[in-house]
Amino acid sequence: MCKNGTFCPRGSTEAQMCPPGQFCGAYQLAAPSGNCSAGYYCTGAAKSPKPTDKFTGNVCPMGAYCPEGSKNYTLCPPGTYSNVTQNEALSNCLPCTRGWFCSGWGNARPTDMCSSGFYCPEGQLVPNPSLYNCTLGHYCPRGSTAPLRCNAGYYQDEVAKHSCKVG
Secondary structure, eight states: OOOTTEEOOTTOSSOEEOOTTEEOOSSSOSSOOEEOOTTEEEOSSBSSSSOOSSSSEEEOOTTEEOOTTOSSOEEOOTTEEOOSSOOOSGGGSEEOOTTEEOOSSOOSSOOEEOOTTBOOOTTOSSSSOGGGBOOTTEEOOTTOSSOEEOOTTEEOOSSSOSSOEEO
8 A cells, every 4th residue: 555655656566655856645646746845855755745854855944945846955055145944946045245255055144254355245255355355545344345445644555454554
């Protein structure tokens, strides 16, 4: 007898475990019921399109996304993060926040603030992005989103500096 989580192809003598990415949600199925729901992943023998038992599948975790039919979750790429569960697509991975960087895969939150002497537009992977050195006449304290102009009476004749010099 085919139980939930299995199927029995026509002519088979024993039940087959429901394959990863699919679910088998009834008794006596000749084929899997369908794909695992977007926002979830099914690792095998799933009885529901939205498993939460951690053995046959689960909710897609923070820092990852799960399209329909996922066998496992896919981590958000470097430069992005996701602080919610049940993401369904790569587009649910947000660009790293301005002034911050997101290193590595699967970030649930930004890694840390950008280094002083640099500024970070959204989507940065490292704390000191070489394309975003603080420019002449400006300073960039830790976590800068853009270069800040030196105040009157101060100057900066070097790049990648966190403060201005007294003029």
